[in-house]
Structures are given as structure tokens and as C-alpha cells.
Amino acid sequence: MPRLTEATAxxxxxxxxxxxxxxxxxxxxxxxxVDNVCTQAGISKGAFYSHFPSRDALIHxxxxxxxxxxxxxxxxxxxxxxxxxxxxxxxxxxPPAHARFGIEVTAASTGDSGLRERNTANLExxxxxxxxxxxxxxxxxxxxxxADAATVGWLVQAHVMGVLCRNAVWPAQDAAALRRGTHLxxxxxxxxx
Amino acid sequence: MPRLTEATAxxxxxxxxxxxxxxxxxxxxxxxxVDNVCTQAGISKGAFYSHFPSRDALIHxxxxxxxxxxxxxxxxxxxxxxxxxxxxxxxxxxPPAHARFGIEVTAASTGDSGLRERNTANLExxxxxxxxxxxxxxxxxxxxxxADAATVGWLVQAHVMGVLCRNAVWPAQDAAALRRGTHLxxxxxxxxx
Numbered sequence: 001m002p003r004l005t006e007a008t009a010x011x012x013x014x015x016x017x018x019x020x021x022x023x024x025x026x027x028x029x030x031x032x033x034v035d036n037v038c039t040q041a042g043i044s045k046g047a048f049y050s051h052f053p054s055r056d057a058l059i060h061x062x063x064x065x066x067x068x069x070x071x072x073x074x075x076x077x078x079x080x081x082x083x084x085x086x087x088x089x090x091x092x093x094x095p096p097a098h099a100r101f102g103i104e105v106t107a108a109s110t111g112d113s114g115l116r117e118r119n120t121a122n123l124e125x126x127x128x129x130x131x132x133x134x135x136x137x138x139x140x141x142x143x144x145x146x147a148d149a150a151t152v153g154w155l156v157q158a159h160v161m162g163v164l165c166r167n168a169v170w171p172a173q174d175a176a177a178l179r180r181g182t183h184l185x186x187x188x189x190x191x192x193x
Numbered sequence: 194m195p196r197l198t199e200a201t202a203x204x205x206x207x208x209x210x211x212x213x214x215x216x217x218x219x220x221x222x223x224x225x226x227v228d229n230v231c232t233q234a235g236i237s238k239g240a241f242y243s244h245f246p247s248r249d250a251l252i253h254x255x256x257x258x259x260x261x262x263x264x265x266x267x268x269x270x271x272x273x274x275x276x277x278x279x280x281x282x283x284x285x286x287x288p289p290a291h292a293r294f295g296i297e298v299t300a301a302s303t304g305d306s307g308l309r310e311r312n313t314a315n316l317e318x319x320x321x322x323x324x325x326x327x328x329x330x331x332x333x334x335x336x337x338x339x340a341d342a343a344t345v346g347w348l349v350q351a352h353v354m355g356v357l358c359r360n361a362v363w364p365a366q367d368a369a370a371l372r373r374g375t376h377l378x379x380x381x382x383x384x385x386x
Contacts, residue, residue: 100303107300109362110293120362148377154359155352155374162355166347169302169313181348184341188381 020062025097029104063118075133082186086179089160096171103168127157143190152189213255218290222297256311268326275379279372282353289364296361320350336383345382
């Protein structure tokens with residue numbers, strides 16, 4: 001096979017990752033094989049393996065790509081924080097195919113250390129962002145002085161995981177009701193009394 | 194095979210269910226086969242199939258058995274409610290093997306309608322129990338009058354799912370810290386201001 005320039009290789013790699021994300025959302029994690037990805041991407045298995053050494057490496061690269069697409073958590077106010085938790089971390093994962101993929105990744109994380117590392121790094125970024133936001137809101141007098149920022153951090157992390165889990169079990173949740181729940185949670189935990 | 198009396202058949206069935214629970218917690222849902230269960234129970238496959246028509250039927254019966262072991266949600270006060278949510282629904286599922294089984298059941302529920310039905314019935318019982326408890330606490334003046342009992346119900350359901358999901362991802366969570374989180378959540382959502 002001729003050597004690809006670096007730019008072409010990066011472009012092909014991204015094309016394979018997009019095809020993989022398509023397969024993962026359409027078929028699920030367990031049902032997606034390297035063959036499916038090659039068919040979707042319109043490439044040979046030889047070409048595939050010149051970009052990724054294994055299916056595991058591919059899945060890890062896709063989860064990295066999806067994680068990079070998550071935006072930052074904002075914290076101008078409790079409402080802004082609640083909105084950004086909902087918009088950045090809950091809403092994108094609500095479509096049934098995304099929900100199934102999310103829960104499959106969590107289940108597979110118990111057995112695949114590379115996947116587990118990525119999944120946990122992602123979840124910990126959320127926890128730390130919410131904890132830091134709570135600290136800033138307390139310091140700015142916009143949250144109550146005795147709020148427990150660390151506990152709020154993990155409760156919101158558990159909230160996001162739980163809402164997505166519920167959504168995987170009962171697809172097509174009312175997004176507006178879910179958003180109100182995230183707001184009620186953060187207002188209850190943080191609002192000055 | 195000779196006919197068993199009804200009592201003997203019920204006893205053998207329970208013996209198979211206990212052996213299955215053992216396998217499920219030891220090996221996980223996906224890795225547990227009818228062969229494993231027969232070995233664990235010390236019975237032949239013929240004997241197995243005289244009690245359960247299929248592996249699916251067996252898994253459904255085990256989840257029914259495990260659900261029946263969950264105790265009631267109590268609601269004398271917000272603290273009692275928080276304690277019983279934690280004791281009945283979170284603490285029993287914290288050991289890593291139970292956590293893995295729980296998340297596997299949730300993942301498998303997206304593809305197995307019988308499992309899904311049981312999983313959702315279980316989760317809905319929790320939601321309804323918490324919602325009813327919140328209504329009673331409000332009526333008794335022990336929770337704030339404007340608390341949103343329905344939202345509290347699903348937020349606590351999501352909390353339990355999220356905490357168990359986190360625990361599957363990060364085994365060996367500090368149970369005392371988790372209990373404090375469940376208390377903080379319910380106090381924040383319900384306590385009179």
C-alpha cells in the first residue's frame with residue numbers, strides 16, 4: 001500500500017471514526033464489528049487496519065472523539081449551570097440510539113479498561129466542573145454559603161448518569177420535564193434560602 | 194422422569210434460582226449460561242428444563258425473586274424516607290458483583306422485553322413510593338408545602354439509578370458518603386425552608 005501523507009491519513013482516520021459513530025448509534029456497541037465499519041466507510045479491511053490496530057483501539061478513538069465534542073460547563077448563575085449541565089451532558093444523549101450506546105459503554109466499561117478510563121475521565125470532568133462551579137457561585141454570593149460543593153458535584157454526576165439510564169430504559173422522555181428536573185435539583189441544592 | 198410433588202418442585206425451582214443468582218453475581222449476566230447454572234445447582238440439563246423452558250425464563254424468574262426481596266419505602270420523616278431509599282435500593286446493590294449485574298440488566302433491558310418489563314416495574318415502584326411518601330410528608334407538614342412530589346419521585350429514581358451506575362463504574366464507593374448524598378438530596382428537595 002502506498003504511504004499516505006499525514007493530512008490524508010488524518011482525514012481518512014476521521015472518515016472511519018464518523019462511519020464508526022454511525023454504526024454505533026445505529027447498531028449498538030456490541031453489534032458493531034470491524035466489517036460493519038468497513039462497509040459503512042466503504043474501505044477494505046486492509047485499509048482499516050492501516051489506521052487502527054484493533055476494534056478496541058477504534059472504539060476508544062470514537063469515545064475520545066465524542067468526548068471532545070462536549071462543550072464546557074458554564075456557571076454565571078445556578079440557572080446557567082443547570083442549563084449547561086442539561087444542554088451539554090443530557091440533551092445530546094437523549095436520542096434512543098445515543099442512549100443505548102451510552103449504557104452499553106457503561107456496561108462494557110466494567111470489562112474493558114481502556115473504555116473504562118475514557119468513560120471515567122469524562123464523568124470526572126463533569127463532576128469537577130460542577131464542583132468548581134458550585135464553589136464559584138458560593139464565593140460570588142449566588143449560592144448559599146453552606147452549600148456542600150463536593151457533594152453537589154457527585155450528586156449532579158449521578159443525576160446525569162441516572163437520567164440517561166432512565167432514558168435508556170424509557171426512551172422518548174419529555175425533554176422539557178427532564179430540564180425542569182435538572183433545574184429543580186440544582187436550585188434545591190444551591191439556592192440561597 | 195417421575196412427577197415431582199408440587200412442594201418438591203417449588204423447592205427445586207428455588208434451589209435453581211439461588212444457584213442462578215450465585216452465577217449471575219459471580220460471572221455476570223452475559224457470561225451465565227444454563228450449563229453454568231446446572232453445574233452450580235448440581236442438576237442435569239434435563240432436570241433444569243423440566244423447571245424452566247429457557248434461559249430467558251430463568252433470568253426473568255431470578256429478577257422477580259430479587260425484586261421481591263426489596264423492602265418497603267418508609268416515610269415517617271424526610272430522614273426516614275432517605276434512609277429507606279438508601280437501605281432498600283442502594284446499599285444492597287453496592288457490592289461490585291451486584292453492581293455489575295444491575296448495569297448488565299439495564300443494558301440488556303433495551304433488547305429483552307421480558308427483562309425490560311421487570312426492570313421498569315421495579316423502578317416504577319420506587320418512583321411511585323417516593324412520590325406517595327413526598328405527598329404524605331407535605332400533607333403532614335413535614336415537607337415544604339410547595340414541594341413538587343412528582344418531580345421528587347423521578348429525581349430520586351434517577352438518583353438511585355445514577356448512584357448504582359457510578360458504583361458500577363467506580364466500585365467500592367464510600368457507603369457513608371453515598372448515604373449522606375441521598376440525605377442531602379431529599380432534604381434539599383423536601384425540607385421546609
